[in-house]
Amino acid sequence: MYAPDDRKPLTVPALAEAKRGGHKLAMLTAYDAGFARVFDENGTELLLVGDSLGMVVQGQNSTLPVSVDDMVYHTTIVARAVKRALLIADLPFQSDATPERALEASTRLLQAGAQMVKLEGAGHKLDVIRFLTEREIPVCGHLGLTPQSVLRFGGYKVQGREDATAQRLRADAAAVAEAGATLLVLECVPSGLAQAITQAIPIPTIGIGAGPHCDGQVLVLHDFLGLHTGHRRPKFVKDFLGEGGSVAGAVKAYIAAVRDGSFPDAEHSYE
Template structure:
């Protein structure tokens, strides 16, 4: 079984190797250098500077107020704590509305230290993905519950339980991979649908509330440490600090659980 060398930085091409080798990828969000350093040294494969910072760091009710300047600032300080983990940064709300805007924002994020940018949705975003990839910017796609669509969706709800929505998600997953995305986050989709998408696409899938069959998992820092953020605690969250005994121990427990497939369990998944 393929496994990345823990002594060497994880590269973009290594993601595809991990999927082919059956190596599950452990991803966590990070927003500052201190946590990034602990996560990096404790075995996290990928760190995501998520626009979730709008809710868990800035105290907003959604991710919509987060700006490109916010993302560049947090990406730069997280990058100072990273030695091995692959660093991904979110394109915030409307930063990817056009290919040109996405290129400008992505360039700033990569110059701040990111190695990949993440954007939500498909549709017109396929043109954005192609545009960025053609200009040497690796892209992570994000489907299912897309938090930047919270107003249209009417809240944070599981996506893909209806046949038509499930069919569209499968089609969108194939489309983002064809457009050149290197990685795909699946958020809050039924476990069986995530399993089918994971089997169908050649790029690794990273689940969050998407069951145990994805090629990797991601959790928000505050959620996996059991920290109260003022927001409703999702079903897919598990507090790893209790069993880990320390932040470093929590990361190691999380990484081990992802690698062996014991997290997420049925209690963290949607049907």
């Protein structure tokens, strides 16, 4: 089985090698240097500065109020602590509405220390993905429950349970990969659908509430440590701090569970 060299920084090309070699990738969100350092030093391969900071750090009701300035600030301070993990930063709401706006925001995030940007959706976002990747900016896609679409969805709901939406997700995943994305987050989709998408596309999938068959997993820092954020606790969340005994121990327990396939189990997945 392929395994990245833990003595060297993880690179964008290594993600495809991990998928081909059956190596499960472990991702966590980080918003400051302190947690980023612990996650990085204990083997987390991918760190995401998520626009989830709007809810778990700023106390907002959604991710919609998060600005590019917010994302640049948190990316800058996380990047100072990272030595090995691949650092990804979210493009916040409407910063990717046009290719030109996405390029401006992405440039700022890469100059702040990110190595990849993440954007939600397909449709017109496919043009954005092509535009960015043609200009040397690696892109991570995000399908399923896309939190920036919360108003259209009418809440945070599982996506892809009906045949029509499942077919659309399969098609969108293939289109995101074809447009040039290097990685794809699948959030809150049935386990079987996530497995089918993972098998069908050439780029790694990272699941969050998408079952155990993705090429990797991601959890939000506060959820992974069992910290109450004032928001409803999703089904897919597991408190690894209680199991690991310390933040460093929680990281190691999480990575081990992702690698051996014990997380997520049926209790933390949707069917």
